[in-house]
Amino acid sequence: MEIISICIPCYNEEKSLPIFYNEIIRIAKLMNEIEFEFVFVDDGSSDNTLNIIKDLAKADNRVRYISFSRNFGKEAALYAGIKYSKGDYVAVMDADMQDPPALLPNMLSAIKEEGYDCAATRRNSRNGEPVIRSFFARMFYRIVKKISKAEIIDGARDFRLMTRQMVNAVLSMGEYNRFSKGIFGWVGFKTKWFEFENIERVAGETKWSFWKLFIYSIEGIVAFSTVPLALSSLIGLFFCFASFVLIVVIISKTLLWGDPATGWPSLASIVFFVGGIQLFCTGIIGNYLANIYLETKGRPIYIVKQEG
Incomplete structure (x- = not known):
């Protein structure tokens, strides 16, 4: 039976x-x-x-x-x-x-x-x-x-x-x-x-x-998706592109109008925001590395x- x-x-x-x-x-x-x-x-x-x-x-x-x-x-x-x-x-x-x-x-x-x-x-x-x-x-x-x-x-x-x-x-x-x-x-x-x-x-x-x-x-x-890793890469590429555009804008404004160094509160906000994104992406990578670390130990x- x-x-x-x-x-x-x-x-x-x-x-x-x-x-x-x-x-x-x-x-x-x-x-x-x-x-x-x-x-x-x-x-x-x-x-x-x-x-x-x-x-x-x-x-x-x-x-x-x-x-x-x-x-x-x-x-x-x-x-x-x-x-x-x-x-x-x-x-x-x-x-x-x-x-x-x-x-x-x-x-x-x-x-x-x-x-x-x-x-x-x-x-x-x-x-x-x-x-x-x-x-x-x-x-x-x-x-x-x-x-x-x-x-x-x-x-x-x-x-x-x-x-x-x-x-x-x-x-x-x-x-x-x-x-x-x-x-x-x-x-x-x-x-x-x-x-x-x-x-x-x-x-x-x-x-x-x-x-x-x-x-x-x-x-x-x-455990069942690598999409978060791809997402962190895309976020990184986006901010690299955004940074390049901002650099061009700042240089252009300075050359054309001699724009003084103002706007530090907005600059500080951007720095904190980008820093947070970086930590978020690092955390995603860290999770995958932690899983690899535990798997390679071979513990029961x-x-x-x-x-x-």
Whole structure:
């Protein structure tokens, strides 16, 4: 019988884990034509998450787990989960119930009966999310869609079900700086999208602050597009041309009218503006260099402390 591996990254999810487990077990009973394994990845939790997972593993031999030596981040946990999985099909989903397990039967049907390689999910609304956060999220997806070759859908969740072939393709991308939404889109394969209304966390608090999401979005753009580098070059060329024109104008005015040295406030403003543009472009280059620096170190994506 074929097997579905459910990979669940967990970071301080002691309140939501029992609720999630009960729901995923209920769905597994309905899908009795296929076997399940549940791979929990404890991402260095500081609460009782790991002990709860261990208790689940003792009571259910389908439950397996790995625990990191510290918090390496969700991207590392996602990668570890799918690498540790053994199923013919692999699903990744959160433990906070924002990814509805009830979609799994239809997702499996899309792969087995309709010929898709992947069944992915996206939110068709952002109800309950702060307005400013929603605005910047939509802007990010619009920007990255225009400047990247990877298919990154607005509202896409990490929750998806993949064939083993697609999973192997994702695992082949062993880069240190990971942006899974971009990786899933970059490897290609035929994907069917399932939409659902935004769901609030069943328990606990989100680990993603606005600042963390902002940094994550920058990492995503840097990982899957070189357009910012080209943009910084174009900005540099524009200011070089503008400077040349201004020099010609100033020399002409001085020769024709003997224009005195006035206008220092405007000059200071221009200097500060151009300086800011230079720092902005340097920052873009710095982000790419930082990624190259981290990749060349060859550090492991995560370190396992315990497994079972």
